Amino acid sequence: MMKIALDYDQTYSADPYFWQGVIKLAQHAGHEIRIVTARDDRFDRTEPLIHVEQIVPVIYCRGVAKKWHLTHFGDGFVPDIWIDDKPESITTNSSAPPEGLAEWRANRGEAMPETWETLTLGIGRDMERKRAKDQKA
Numbered sequence: 001m002m003k004i005a006l007d008y009d010q011t012y013s014a015d016p017y018f019w020q021g022v023i024k025l026a027q028h029a030g031h032e033i034r035i036v037t038a039r040d041d042r043f044d045r046t047e048p049l050i051h052v053e054q055i056v057p058v059i060y061c062r063g064v065a066k067k068w069h070l071t072h073f074g075d076g077f078v079p080d081i082w083i084d085d086k087p088e089s090i091t092t093n094s095s096a097p098p099e100g101l102a103e104w105r106a107n108r109g110e111a112m113p114e115t116w117e118t119l120t121l122g123i124g125r126d127m128e129r130k131r132a133k134d135q136k137a
């Protein structure tokens with residue numbers, strides 16, 4: 001059984017439908033796969049991430065080096081395999097300054113859910129977008 005860490009931003013988020021297939025395949029094969037993100041759950045648990053949490057556990061490392069965070073706070077989940085567009089985030093703390101993070105949060109185009117109603121609407125919108133994309137292809 002492999003423990004697999006899958007990054008969120010620019011990895012899972014680059015093609016969610018592809019990675020959902022990978023997640024299902026890994027789970028079917030008996031491997032343990034989780035999303036491991038440098039995001040901070042207090043500020044960055046946006047609608048798409050809450051959606052993802054319904055299919056796979058998400059671990060928020062709050063900018064701390066992912067491997068160190070999981071070794072100390074991962075409840076035994078220390079990955080054998082890492083899938084990450086920014087491999088330095090596995091061993092190095094984030095160097096993003098607070099003003100850079102604030103700008104990223106303002107411009108990322110992902111809503112923070114206020115209620116379960118808005119979350120449900122968010123998932124509905126995702127499905128609409130996928131349907132529109134599929135029709136174009």
Ligand SMILES: [Mg+2]
Nearest residue numbers: 007009010085
């Ligand atoms: Mg990333």
